[in-house]
Amino acid sequence: MGWAPMTRSLLRLVIVVACLGLAACAGLLGIKPKTVGMQPFVHRAHLLNGVSCLDCHSGIAAAGDVGPLHLPTAATCMKCHEKPHDTHDCKECHGSAHTRERAELARTNLRFEHRGHVLAANGECVRCHVAAGDSHPESLLPPMGACLSCHQHEKQFAGRDCEGCHVDLPAERIRPESHVVHDGDFVREHGVRAASARDLCSSCHSERFCSGCHGVTTPGLPARLAFDKPALGGLHRAGFKSRHKEEARGQPGLCATCHSEDSCRACHSRENVGATGMPGRSPHPRTWLTAGRGGGDHGTQARIDPGSCASCHGGAGEQLCVGCHKVGGVGGNIHGPGFSSIKSKTRDVPCRLCHVPTR
Amino acid sequence: MLVMQGEDRSKPWLSAEALAWLGTGADRTGDVLTLVVRARDVEGRGEARAGRFLVATGAIRPLHIDGASGLARTPWGTSLEAFGGVPVVARFGERDYDWAVGGRVAQRMAERSTLGFAYLQRRERGRLSGEEVGGDLAIVPLHNIDVATRAAYDLVSPGLTDALASVALRTTDWRVELFGTRRSPSRLLPATSLFSVLGDVPSTRAGTTVRWLAAPRLDLLATAATTIIDDRVGGDGTLRATLRTNDEGTASVGLELRRQAVPGAEWSGIRGIGTAPLSTRLAVAAEVEVARADHPDGRGDVWPWALVALTWHATPSWDFAGAAEGAATATVRSELTALLRASYAWGGPR
Numbered sequence: 133m134g135w136a137p138m139t140r141s142l143l144r145l146v147i148v149v150a151c152l153g154l155a156a157c158a159g160l161l162g163i164k165p166k167t168v169g170m171q172p173f174v175h176r177a178h179l180l181n182g183v184s185c186l187d188c189h190s191g192i193a194a195a196g197d198v199g200p201l202h203l204p205t206a207a208t209c210m211k212c213h214e215k216p217h218d219t220h221d222c223k224e225c226h227g228s229a230h231t232r233e234r235a236e237l238a239r240t241n242l243r244f245e246h247r248g249h250v251l252a253a254n255g256e257c258v259r260c261h262v263a264a265g266d267s268h269p270e271s272l273l274p275p276m277g278a279c280l281s282c283h284q285h286e287k288q289f290a291g292r293d294c295e296g297c298h299v300d301l302p303a304e305r306i307r308p309e310s311h312v313v314h315d316g317d318f319v320r321e322h323g324v325r326a327a328s329a330r331d332l333c334s335s336c337h338s339e340r341f342c343s344g345c346h347g348v349t350t351p352g353l354p355a356r357l358a359f360d361k362p363a364l365g366g367l368h369r370a371g372f373k374s375r376h377k378e379e380a381r382g383q384p385g386l387c388a389t390c391h392s393e394d395s396c397r398a399c400h401s402r403e404n405v406g407a408t409g410m411p412g413r414s415p416h417p418r419t420w421l422t423a424g425r426g427g428g429d430h431g432t433q434a435r436i437d438p439g440s441c442a443s444c445h446g447g448a449g450e451q452l453c454v455g456c457h458k459v460g461g462v463g464g465n466i467h468g469p470g471f472s473s474i475k476s477k478t479r480d481v482p483c484r485l486c487h488v489p490t491r
Numbered sequence: 492m493l494v495m496q497g498e499d500r501s502k503p504w505l506s507a508e509a510l511a512w513l514g515t516g517a518d519r520t521g522d523v524l525t526l527v528v529r530a531r532d533v534e535g536r537g538e539a540r541a542g543r544f545l546v547a548t549g550a551i552r553p554l555h556i557d558g559a560s561g562l563a564r565t566p567w568g569t570s571l572e573a574f575g576g577v578p579v580v581a582r583f584g585e586r587d588y589d590w591a592v593g594g595r596v597a598q599r600m601a602e603r604s605t606l607g608f609a610y611l612q613r614r615e616r617g618r619l620s621g622e623e624v625g626g627d628l629a630i631v632p633l634h635n636i637d638v639a640t641r642a643a644y645d646l647v648s649p650g651l652t653d654a655l656a657s658v659a660l661r662t663t664d665w666r667v668e669l670f671g672t673r674r675s676p677s678r679l680l681p682a683t684s685l686f687s688v689l690g691d692v693p694s695t696r697a698g699t700t701v702r703w704l705a706a707p708r709l710d711l712l713a714t715a716a717t718t719i720i721d722d723r724v725g726g727d728g729t730l731r732a733t734l735r736t737n738d739e740g741t742a743s744v745g746l747e748l749r750r751q752a753v754p755g756a757e758w759s760g761i762r763g764i765g766t767a768p769l770s771t772r773l774a775v776a777a778e779v780e781v782a783r784a785d786h787p788d789g790r791g792d793v794w795p796w797a798l799v800a801l802t803w804h805a806t807p808s809w810d811f812a813g814a815a816e817g818a819a820t821a822t823v824r825s826e827l828t829a830l831l832r833a834s835y836a837w838g839g840p841r
Contacts, residue, residue, distance in 0.1 A: 286634050300533060303503050315666050316659070316700045317714055317729075324655040324670075327641040328597070328605040328629035330548050331570075340494065340510035340525045342545040346553035349522035349581045350512040357492065359830050360800035360812040362764035362778035363733065363743055370762055370780040371796030374821040378784055381756035382727060384694045384720060385653065385676035389552050393684065395581065403822055417788070436694070436720055438677050438686035450685040468690015473648045475682070481618050482685040 173227040175264040175272070183212070185257040185264075186250070193255070195246040201235055202246075203227075234271045241304035243297050252282075273306075294335060301335040319365045323389075346390050377415075377440075384437035396443030435468055450485065458486040492834075505530050522582060537563040546574050549595040549609035550625025550641040552653075555579040556591060568599030578613065588617035597627075604630040609643075613681070620681035622646040635661050645678040650691055652678040664704040670716075671697040694720040698727075708735040718753050725753030741774070742767040757785035776800045790821035800830075810834045 178188070186193060188204040195202055209222045216222070223232075238244070253259045260278045263269035279285075279297075298304055314322075326333050344353040345366075355368045362369075372379070380387050387396070421428040434441045445452055456463030466486075477487040496508040507528045514521030523543055531538035541559040558576015573594035580586050591614070597607030606628050613621040625643035632638065642654035652675055659668040673695045680687040698716025705711050714729040733745040747762040760782035768774045780796045800814035814830040 295535065300503070315661070316668050316702045316712065321657055321668065321670065324639045324641050324657045326547060327549055327627040328607055328639060338496070339508055339527050339529070339544050342547055342553065343510060343524040343555065346545055346547070346555065347524040348555045348579050349524055353492065353512065353524070357832060359798060359814050359816070359832070360774070360776050360802045362776050362798070363745065363766060370778060371782055371794050371818060371820065374790075374794035374796070374818070375758055375760065375782045375784070377821070378751060378756045378758040382718065382725070382751045382753040383696060385674035385679045388676060388679040389653070393680070398581070415788070434686065435689045435692040436676070438680055438689050442680060442684055442686040446684060446686065453685055466689055468692065471648070471688065471690045473688065475619070475647065481683045482688060485685060
């Protein structure tokens with residue numbers, strides 16, 4: 133095979149890759165067709181000119197749970213705007229696609245009938261659709277507070293029964309902020325609240341919300357990324373790095389409910405703090421091995437918060453402990469009163485580190 | 492950070508999402524936090540997930556796994572969940588014969604309570620590193636009272652691993668919560684760790700949090716708790732006030748005071764925050780904290796920390812933020828850090 137066919141094949145491959153790359157980045161580079169339908173519809177101007185909602189949204193007063201959205205057609209607009217400025221359909225430019233999409237999502241996923249409501253509100257749709265009075269509303273859907281101003285839904289709230297109205301909350305893509313109150317010290321409280329209520333949490337929060345904090349690969353993302361939102365709560369905000377030792381000792385075991393020893397050890401190693409054999413500083417006082425009960429302060433502290441010790445001395449660092457505490461060693465028995473385990477002393481890890489089988 | 496989420500209108504039962512941290516610096520490599528495909532029954536009878544995700548169900552503490560889970564719900568309020576997979580290791584570290592399996596069965600009762608039981612077994616390099624059973628209970632006895640509890644019991648070194656309880660009463664302006672926690676730190680560690688065999692010295696913490704909407708724009712929050720660790724008794728408290736300076740809540744100032752008086756770990760701190768929009772697209776935020784440990788042990792007398800941030804919503808899709816962070820920490824005398832964030836959102840309602 134000559135060079136020419138190979139060059140042609142290579143050229144074709146480069147063109148295909150370039151086209152795919154360009155297509156993938158089109159939005160970012162601004163290479164896209166001119167978007168239509170991006171001008172919000174000016175409900176406010178129509179209202180101020182005395183056009184009632186029902187004049188354009190004809191049939192909405194009798195609309196049930198299914199059926200069309202009752203959005204006005206071009207013919208409806210032309211009843212007043214007799215001389216349109218071009219030949220395009222009105223909704224291609226007037227009315228944002230996003231607003232229309234929200235309405236469609238609600239039509240599909242929200243159990244609601246306009247009939248009854250329109251009559252009850254005496255045709256004053258703005259009582260619920262409060263955003264229609266704004267100049268550039270983001271969404272015309274009524275906030276849930278508008279529903280609750282008439283419907284108490286106490287029984288549904290008590291039973292966490294959202295499905296009565298919200299047929300499919302994730303698909304509806306709304307955020308029911310008005311009734312799920314993340315109040316008080318919710319960062320501390322959410323663990324016990326979420327235990328029985330995963331379904332309720334997942335009605336708003338997707339997978340990545342939990343892993344942003346609890347994921348072991350890159351934990352604490354919200355605190356790291358939302359640095360411009362100081363009002364957001366969180367365990368690791370502000371100068372946590374300095375005070376984490378005190379916070380960990382104040383609530384022994386709390387860190388271990390999310391973090392593994394590895395995550396602590398990796399950071400301490402990077403910061404040159406603590407681990408034996410490293411050139412960094414030791415965090416322990418001079419009396420660490422000699423004063424106090426049960427083999428010095430280190431024994432007491434290790435029992436109170438073993439996770440802190442493991443954060444530096446875990447893994448291969450355990451050999452430091454084994455040197456003194458193996459069976460027959462000068463350190464004596466490390467097990468506290470009442471210790472029991474189903475593990476085999478001579479076969480399982482970590483037991484066999486100290487309980488060396490006799491030959 | 493790259494966030495991707497996909498849903499199909501024609502197949503509403505199928506969705507996928509991913510969250511990847513692309514990494515910064517030489518020794519901080521990027522990694523994947525979430526990469527999951529989810530299929531669900533649109534009537535709510537069940538769902539299945541596969542990929543990398545976080546298992547958080549019942550009394551099982553959050554577990555990050557590469558695996559799969561399934562959940563089935565019955566019309567009479569029973570739900571059954573099972574999962575299995577390989578625990579995630581940071582930075583694509585090696586994993587030999589590591590796996591975790593577990594599940595939870597729960598029953599909703601009288602539309603006011605849910606009772607669940609969970610089981611977890613975890614292995615590291617094929618060796619048993621944790622086996623737990625747990626229970627959770629949530630009750631809504633009255634429309635303004637919430638009760639939630641959970642407890643896990645270690646089967647390897649038999650005993651209570653941790654137990655949490657919370658009772659909250661709320662009115663329009665007040666919310667009062669009573670809480671209690673009991674943890675056995677040695678049982679929270681993997682049973683393959685030498686530090687898991689030191690014996691059981693549990694810590695117990697109990698207290699109350701009160702939130703008062705003192706004025707339409709003013710929130711006051713107070714927390715007081717007592718902690719018992721071994722034979723030592725301590726406590727901690729927090730006072731926080733937040734004043735929103737506009738009706739939208741986009742501008743606010745706040746002050747927080749904290750004191751922890753647990754023997755050997757005493758510290759005090761004060762923190763102030765402020766946010767204000769400069770225009771419809773520009774906002775500024777500031778945060779200041781000063782903490783002081785009673786026993787600094789050569790780590791500096793006080794640890795001041797401050798941050799000033801500027802956010803610019805350039806377009807509906809583009810969002811930029813920059814900040815300067817300065818601190819004197821327990822490990823360095825002073826440091827100044829610049830933080831930058833640029834984000835772009837493709838498509839979909841925001």
